[in-house]
Amino acid sequence: MRDLCQGQRAMRSMRRQAMQRGVIAVLDIGTSKIACLVLQFDGPGQFRETDGVGPMAGQSNFRVIGTAHTRSRGMRYGEIETMAETERAIRTVIQSAQKVAGVRVDHVIACISGARPASYGLAGEISLSAGKVTEQCVARVLGACDVPDFGRGREVLHAQPVNFAIDGRSGLSDPRDQSGNKLACDMHVLTIDGDAAGNLVHCIRRCDMELAGVASASYASGLAALVEDEQELGAACIDLGGGTTGVSVFIRKHMIFADAVRFGGELITQDIAKGLRVSHAVAERLKTLHGGLEATGRDDREMIELGGETGDWDTDRRAVSRADLIGIMRPRVEEILEKVGEILDAAGFDFMPSRQIVLTGGGSQIPGLDVLASRMLGQSVRIGRPLRIQGLPHNATAPSFSSAIGLALLTAHPQDEWWDFDMPTEHYPARSLRRAYRWFRNNW
């Protein structure tokens, strides 16, 4: 875990560099679209209360100066399948975002939606010799967490301390300077497939960009779509994306679980294309314009012209009722929600105090989804749109941009990760330092 720590630290220092320069790009590489936001950091104190700009959840220190999104290419299930194609898509989106912003961007923070995430809850405990918690104690207790075997080729994406306990007093978010004899911590670790992550890093490097951080897309969309109370009391965010459906569970403002289903909106489109024997583009249009999940009697009479370019008159002039379309879409959405429900069961979501479920992502725009989801997952379900951030154009406020916006929020206020704390001192090569010191003293 040490070399991983170095890599993450390098990305943190890159992020600090980008903050000094003031311009950073966030890149949401999804299966159906790639979105890029260029953020400008003006530093705090740019706005006063009298300007009518309040604290705005602490995110008034940056604004979006460039936005672009494009069709994603070479992606499948949130992973890079054809690297050259994905690289071209990233080039396209970065170039157009730079054009909108009018500045050159060198640092990028990306999020990855697929790559088989797996989350682990770790626990560690140390005894405090000084009777007081210091900065090093926090680092030590994080280092003392017993790490399970993640499996071959897994990379740690997030390792966030979730909870601290001192002598049985649990639920502390910041234990520093408190007195006690024993310090325990719970840590949430999210691992992803190392090869997928490596592909992403390589792809971004090939676009002449410096990677300043990687985050999980389900985590980012949870940050954008959940309001503060939901994050505090416990909620699950379901990000219905193109290739994957991300699930993240939050409580007390920390993510405690994240996973992704390898089903998404592309699959619904494929079902429509197969079921109606139309092209992929036509199926996508039918899904977005006429799609739905709850059939009513009126839908039987509403005929939708399929259109087509085959040249065969009979094929091109077909029409289906909307009820047929709903009949194709609904089983697939039910299947996706079943998988989500299984994940939530595995995460122990039923035992949480508030079982709020927030649906976001492009798939959440299907009419009737909230009814279906509340029937399948639980009573309190809402469709979540991402938080409004300063300078965001209107066409980027759709739910499909929630992971990009969440990534921007995460860039402005990064969560404490394990590698943000100093390395425990016993691993520091103190002997060589001492030898160097002695050499200096003897010679000068």
Next chain:
Amino acid sequence: MQGLNPFSRMQGEGGRPAPARPVPARPAPAQQRVQRRDPAPSRLAYRLNRMMLRPIVRRLVHIGIPAFLAALVAGIWLSDETRRANLTGGIDGIVDKVQHREAFMVKMMTIEGASPVVDKGLRAMVPVDLPASSFDIDLDTLRERVLKLDAVEAVDLRIKPGGILSAVVTERVPVVMWRHARGIELLDKTGHRVASATSREVRGDLPIIAGEGADRAAAEALALIDAAGPILPRLRGLERVGERRWDVVLDRGQRIKLPAEDALQALERAIALDRAQSMLDRDIAVIDLRHAARPVVRLGLEAQNAIRVARGQPKLDANGQPIDPEIAKKTDKNSKNNG
């Protein structure tokens, strides 16, 4: 509006009715949709685009290279001697043409308020021969040169419409003559030189002052002469002593020494004394008023001798030496003999 259609019709026909159309006609082919080219930039285009977004490169391309090219073209074009000469000649020709238009020509000069001497000098000072362009006449320089003439106090130079160079001259008025070691000069009321004079008789009406530095105190001298009222007929002139104070010189060799400060009051005092006791009519050589608290009077030789005779002392001669009685008798006898 499909909801308003009768339900049975839709069911009976199974979907929409086919549109009525002529038999051989085929549906119009769907409009050839232009397949959108993949908009991804090539790697080179992407790099160039990012390079162009660097501020320094941007500034170089937008300002530096155009400026350099313009300078280069201009430099190459101007490197030829003939072209350069043509260019300067052309520019000079245009400038000359504009400057020598009829509207800018000055044809004559009018001078007001100047005596013939000054008039002649002023005409000689105009640097160009009339008619000339008004661009060639620098009025400021000309005004400075004219003001260097002593006789001119102020001059108002302007070019009037119609090509007239108008000069309105205010001359200095001589009010006093100044006699000094190098000659006689006429001064105006501020003490500025107006002209030189060959003799006193040139302007007999003006009062005269003398001594080094008298011109610098000319204003004070004029005030003193004004105040001299009753003794003005007897006034010969004023003399500056030690560039510090004035002596009022009257006829019969009388002299009033005035202090350096408050000379006017001292003179008025002397006039008051004269009026009360007709002091100046007596045989008094010098009235010394330099010390305000103690005026001193020096008697004339006659008066002194009268006093000395009354006291039985020998008389004084013109040098102030007592005359030996024998020599006095001899001379008396001689004078009687002569008489």
